[in-house]
Amino acid sequence: MNFDFTEEQTMLRDSVARYVQDSYDFETRRKIADSDAGISREHWRTFAELGWLSVPFAEEFGGFGGNHVDTMVVMEELGKGLVLEPYLASVLLFGGLLQRSDNGPLQGEYIPRVIEGSCLGAFAYLERQSRFELTDIKTRAESAGDAYTLNGEKVAVFNGANADTLIVSARTAGGQSDREGISLFLLPADAAGVTVTPYGMMDGQRVANIVLENVSVPAGNRLGAEGDGMALMEPVVRDAILALCAEALGIMAQLNAKTLEYTKTRKQFGVAIGSFQALQHRMVDTFMAYEQTKSLLYRAVCEVEEGADTAASTVHALKVQVDKAGRQVFGEAIQLHGGMGLTDELDIGHFAKRLMMINTTFGNADHHQAAFNAARYG
Amino acid sequence: MDTRFAPEDIAFRDEVRAFFDKAYDEELQARLANLDTFKDAVIDWQKRLYEQGWVAPNWPKEYGGPGWNHTQKFIFDSERAARGIRDVIPFGLQMVAPVIYTFGNDEQKARFLPRILSSDDWWCQGYSETGAGSDLASLKTKAELDGDEYVVNGAKIWTSYAQYADWIFCLVRTNSEGRKQEGISFLLIDMHSPGIKVNPIVSIDNHHSLNEVEFNDVRVPVANRIGEQDKGWTYAKALLAHERTTIAGVADSKRNFNEVRELAAAEVNGGKRLIDDPLFRKRLSDIEIELMALEFTELRVLATVAAGGAPGAESSLLKIKGTEMQQAVQELRMDLAAYYQGVLPTDLSPEQLGHAFGSAARQSYMYGRAATIYGGSNEVQKNIIAKAVLGL
């Protein structure tokens, strides 16, 4: 047993960490967030040049052949810089679904382009009514000859405003919440019948609602077997949860460090506020929350990597822990910064908002706690 | 002990209801919800309350209060909150007015109180400074006597709605010797005076209500000082306890809680109503139980005040619990909105967006983080209870 990173992983971590520190400071990030697109193509190209976009892809596609630890290392550091570019949406979700599918032609066409940064992808899975259920899908795909016709609507699609290519979940069979009968399709975002309506989120994301009206998709653009979409979606979403939790850990590290620093320098009543025992205990609590989250993240990454039977329930546990610790960490960070913590100018609130969005992505704590309970206690 | 309403209380309640139903109309609500018309709409609404004689429930009758007993005040506030009507902007009516009618001279009362009552003047509160937050008494904004005027220099921060204000009530330093509490004076300053500059601060709810207010050689007549020079701290302290009781907002939390409960009955996850989800239910009932207790804590404090007592350290308890409950309810509403909790203000209609309350939930949740900070942070309130109640 060991908890050490390999030399390669350490290099990867240092590379992302250095970049975030030197080239992606909070003011840079603010400018990107305020720009029309809300992401920077220039930074994205640099990410590609530095090889980060290739990390989770197999060498046969020109990837780095990384495992979950590699992705974790990247996401944790990206989290520290609140990086806005769509690593999760384009590389991990869109790219992840392609990689896990058995569609050779699509893989050959798109994965290299994702890696070089020229294709921005998105995975459109949410619907108005679906809340946290991946299987709750009303969008339908009717098979007609060698094409499918898609009708329906997807909402809050990550990177939906900027993506040029989409993977959409749709029903080819079954009732609204059935596990079976879901199929995945790849289509250009500007295909006839696709309407993209973008809007902004508090964490800087530009998401979109996407309406599909008689959109024709060639049968060759289906990923995986017809009706078997969950077999693809489930592991990809599980991996994405691990990545998001790594991002959350990076954010918590920043919030704790910044808050600690603030309480050491902010003076009231003639002393640093960090000298008040009431605040010291609270900072000890957030420190412990961070360490516990890190432990559970490592545990989940190892279990998934090693294919443990308990991997799925441990990922549920991790999402619960991240929610709980995240709320505690950002809550204390804002509170201990006093009025400063309420300003848009300071980064504290922005870290908080990203944690909040992470908590609600792929199911909130209640959702995962219920799944954990069902897995562990029947 | 008896908490049932008497027949005259019921009659009063019906009268209040009838007034709100008529006066708080949809046109007004729409203008209140729009940032561009917000200020005028607030003034309009407060003028309607004023014309009814109900805008200042806590003021003594001689200055224009309605002379209600505490049951009537409770009924009025509950009915207001139950309709989702925001309380009046506190700075004039609830904060500076009690200082003026308690410690001001006759001329000041005659000059300021009627225009506060009628909402002809908008007031803001200039206490905090960058270096003086929890440790308010360390404030540095200076007022130096020059003939029959003070010359004020310095800056205040976190001043809510200073951008709308005609007047600001300030704590300023008039003496740097001795205990820092003993060199502070309470000044009423015309916001239209030369030398005042208001700089906006955008808060984490993406709105602009906070400001920095700079004073550069601002001349303030000595006649605008409340009470004695260097005694301002005493007057301000008396006011802080009032501020704390109003910050608790129990009636509003109750109303917001009921709304969350209704939303939870409509929200479905995996074919199940959220309100039937055991985990969500537990969170709901945990909050409701605390609110039930808090409502009676508030009534007990009000009864003490009505019996002639001052709201003392109990007001700290109300402030802590009240703000914690506000945040707990806001948090539940965010959870109900799921990923829509992140939606920024948008031109898209709820129909296009696919959601009705996400953006509003975000706004109130984010701004709501301030409630445990302002009015004396909850940590400071705990220090007060530890010292004043528990004798630690």
Ligand SMILES: Cc1cc2nc3c(=O)[nH]c(=O)nc-3n(C[C@H](O)[C@H](O)[C@H](O)COP(=O)(O)OP(=O)(O)OC[C@H]3O[C@@H](n4cnc5c(N)ncnc54)[C@H](O)[C@@H]3O)c2cc1C
């Ligand atoms: C939205 C908003 C609106 C406001 N509106 C106004 C307004 O209109 N007018 C006005 O004058 N002010 C206003 N304020 C300012 C408010 O009163 C101050 O923010 C508050 O007094 C805290 O001061 P601070 O921000 O300097 O924080 P600090 O005093 O620096 O506190 C930082 C942290 O340290 C903690 N702390 C400080 N001292 C102690 C202690 N002894 N023991 C334990 N913990 C301690 C605090 O609780 C807090 O968590 C507003 C603030 C906000 C956020």
